[in-house]
Amino acid sequence: MKHDTNHPHHQAPRWVLAALLAALATLGPFAIDTYLPAFDTMTKELNTSMLSMQQTLSLFLAAFGFMFLFHGALSDSFGRKPVILWALVVFTIASVGCALSRDVQTLILFRILQGLSVGAGMVVGRAMIRDLFSDAEAQKLMSMVTLFFGLAPAVAPMVGGYLYAHLGWASIFWFLAALSGGLILLCGRELHETLPPESRQSFHPVALMHGYWEVGANIRFLLLSFAVGLNFNAFFLYIVSAPVYLPQHLGLGPTEYSWLFVPGIAGIMTGAFISGRVAGRWSKEQTVTRAYGFMIVAAVANLLYVHLAKPAVPWAIVPIYCYAIGSALAMPSISLMSLDMFPARRGMSASLQGFVSGMVNATTAGLISPALSHSPQWLAVGMVCLMAGGLACWVAYLRSVRGSRLT
Secondary structure (H helix, E strand, O other), rough: OOOOOOOHHOOOOHHHHHHHHHHHHHHHHHHHHHHHHHHHHHHHHOHHHHHHHHHHHHHHHHHHHHHHHHHHHHHHHHHHHHHHHHHHHHHHHHHHHHEEEEEOOHHHHHHHHHHHHHHHHHHHHHHHHHOOOOHHHHHHHHHHHHHOOOOOHHEEEEEEEHHHHHOOOOOHHHHHHHHHHHHHHHHHHHHHOOOHHHHHHOOHHHHHHHHHHHHHHOOHHHHHHHHHHHHHHHHHHHHHHHHHHHHHHOOOOOOOOOHHHHHHHHHHHHHHHHHHEOOOOOOHHHHHHHHHHHHHHHHHHHHHHHHHHHOOOOOOHHHHHHHHHHHHHHOOOOOHHOOOOHHHHHHHHHHHHHHHHHHHHHHHHHHHHEEEOOOOHHHHHHHHHHHHHHHHHHHHHHHHHHHHHHH
């Protein structure tokens, strides 16, 4: 589906739309990564345990994933722009609450509120891309968003480390409040509605439940959604393990998190750039299959390295960089394939895909990382297992599609 060329976003350069949607999506990684360098100090000042501090992340991610169920469905019914603006308002309030927290229970409460609101830009942005563009153009724009988006996890811990070192940990959450407040003003002025009233879905509970069942019970859709989530989490495992992995295993300080984040996100940006360049030249299936080549080689190389040598920079980071290339190369194609299954319910499709990925994120942060981060060898095993799970989902999807073509 394409809207006419008089649509405001068609008059602006494509990179402007990509930058705006990417800016909305950056709130997620900023809310995750900026406060990681302050973990130890926050644990002491809030008089709590490291386990409780880890729950400020895992419960945030659980709320983040849960609300993915609703962002897209709401935007299918009420329009894309209002959902984004209201979510930004809630996130701003929650960030102020985090900054003012004086105990870990209050912090967890406002972190959950942050998680419930922060995913709207990411989910609804994907639906907006598909509202406006089709096929190769959508893949190029999705890749461009990923390219911009990839900067956030590299910049966020450095910003967080600087703010923490000079202004204290509360300044990190004041920064998040200011960032989301600025986005409210920018989106109110620059973001245009992409879903016309005649294309909107009923918000009646029966219609919603029918839609959720139609999308969520589709085996191919679930396979693609799990493939995206598992692929990314093989990389994400190292991000959420950074407070243990970097100081304890690599001997790095709180201002040296860029050793992990910069190469990792450079890999994401490289993969996104390649995805945009091959759009229209490789089929989506070819792109994803070749992306798994990067991921398999990188995950296996990482496993061999940590079993044969003591991890140290820069070599411990090279496989993570290479893996990120493959993950980012696959993501736009898999995401568009899942959205294309339900053209009348793109918002709901994006929601459910994000929900699956969010639940995998929460599991990685809350269970897998705490269980494996004590050992570089076990972290490498975790990367291989998560990647293998994504690959198994992709292979099962291909077999299902090819089997239906034969019949």
